[in-house]
Amino acid sequence: MSQQIESVKKPIFQELTADDPDAEATVIESMCMNCEKNGTTKLLLTKIPHYKDVILMSFDCEHCGFQNNEIQNGGKINENGIKIELEMTNENDLNRQIVKSDYTCVKIPSIDFEIPPQSQKGEVTTVEGIIDRVIAGLIQDQSKRREENPDIAAEIDLFIIKLKALKIIDEPYKIIFEDITGECHVENPNSPQRDHHVKISHFVRSEEQNKMLGIFEANNDELLKPIAPGTFTLEQLEGEVLTFPTNCPECNNPCSTNMKMTNIPHFKEVVIMATVCDICGHRTNEVKSGSGIEPEGIKIEVKINDREDFSRDVLKSETCAMEIPELDFEVGSGALGGRFTTVEGLLTATKDQLISSSTFDGDSADISAGKRLDKFTKILDEILDSKRSITLVLDDPAGNSYIQSLADSGCDDRLKITRYIRNYDQNEELGLNDMKVENY
Incomplete structure (x- = not known):
């Protein structure tokens, strides 16, 4: 048998x-x-x-x-590096939990101190834990130094005093975390409200930094080879759904991603990508601009008053930040990724991600943080039930985001669109400052 x-x-x-x-x-x-x-x-x-x-x-x-x-x-490396600037103002900031990788560089400008990348292993720790570890490392060989080189030992003793003074916080100082893998995180004790003492920016890695991570770009000559005549036309690409193999972002098993180019009326051409994993059931949708970066950034403000406003189509690009001023709530550009949805779909996705994506959930989680999250999600439920009015703000330095106007002709008095010139930091985050555009 x-x-x-x-x-x-x-x-x-x-x-x-x-x-x-x-x-x-x-x-x-x-x-x-x-x-x-x-x-x-x-x-x-x-x-x-x-x-x-x-x-x-x-x-x-x-x-x-x-x-x-x-x-x-064990996952894929992020497309961009991350820089987090934390303003230390009181002793509670010493308890902020930090996730740092092997490639995280830690700087404290006020005492001219730096922990270079790969000098410490990746870990989950606190700000105080980082300072204590540095102090312990400096104290370790002090007795030997005092015998061999007393002058250097005396200088290190003075520097240890400076490090210990950082834990008292008599006056504010700044700690900078810079990670080329983009895998560094600083806890927000006021989550889900905005953290006013943290500034987060992303940057494009240099060629040398990519090589440190084992990332090598393909030969430019191969990339610039012309496509054979008759292979694909723009009309064919817009009419076809292309499928290519990839790995599931949830379980890392092989799966397929479907991609289609489409044109949003009165806006621009975009690329929509959808992935479904047959093994773990994970689904993801992502939208990317099909026409590059706009000359100016765009800021879109829309008043959400009733059910009609929830039906507005929304294109949020991967470079777009979202804000709800009435709730003191802000979501960075990388949090929700690129999405083509509605206002209701965007707020629902925000609520779902808040519930399911707390890095520090567990037995040691702060009870008050859980209560704040419960209160905030209830407010989002009231907004989704049209019991509260809010202002939804999308700020996209790349200019590739869009919210549908409900006015057939004339001006939509609930929708305000402002275009602006990007500053140096925004251009740096988009990788435009070092881009060669002449005689290329």
Whole structure:
């Protein structure tokens, strides 16, 4: 009697749950860096809920007892790097949780201090934890320095005093986190309200930074080769749905992405991409501009008063930030990605992401933060039920966002559109400052 065994497809990166206590770990024999004998390394591919795929590594040497635990990014690298400027104003800021990768550079300009990338491993810590770790590292060899070079030891003692003074916060100072992988995060203790003490910007990596991450661009000569005559026309591209292989952003298994070019009336051409994973069921939709960056940025303000306003079509590009001034709420450009939806769909997606995407959810989460989130989501429910009026603001430096006007002719008094000249920082974030546009 033949027995059929049905193979069950599982995500490559699985969540750690009580239902599956015996998660599959890969065990390999590897050399101990302490005694140079062979020890054991265990690798576990898992995911931090609502954050990212990670590889947990645990090493243990039975000969000398040396142990080491590390965490590495298992997902794809972000398109842009991130720069976070945190203004330290009181001792509560020392408790802000920080997620930093191996490539995070930490700077404190007031004392001319810098932790270069790859000098510390990626970790989840606090601002105070970063300062304490630096102090412990400097104190470690001080007794030896005092014997060999007392002048340098005295200078380090003075610098340690400066570092300890940072924990008292007699006056405000700034800490800068700069990460070329874009994988750094600073906790917002007032979430979901805006964090007035944090400034976040993104930047385009240089060629040297890409090489540090193992990213190499294709040969420009290959990219600039003309398409063979008759291969595709613009009309064919607009009429066809193209499919190409990719990896699921949720479980990292192979899947397919469908792409279609379409034209939004009275606006411009856009590219709509949709991905559906057959293994974990994850669905994602993304919209990108099909016509590059506009000469000017655009700021769109629309008053949301009734159900009619919820039906307005909205194109939010991946470079567009969203704001609701009445709630002191702001969403950065990368939070919701590019979307072609309605006002109602955009607010619903914002609510869903707030509920499901807190990096620091868990047993140690701040109870007051959970209460603030519950209160905020109830306010969003009231807005979606047309019980509250708000102003929705879209600010897109690339000029590729759009909200539908409900006026067939004349002026829509609820809709205000302002175009502006981008500043240097906005051009830097879009990668325009170093772009060569003449004699190319």
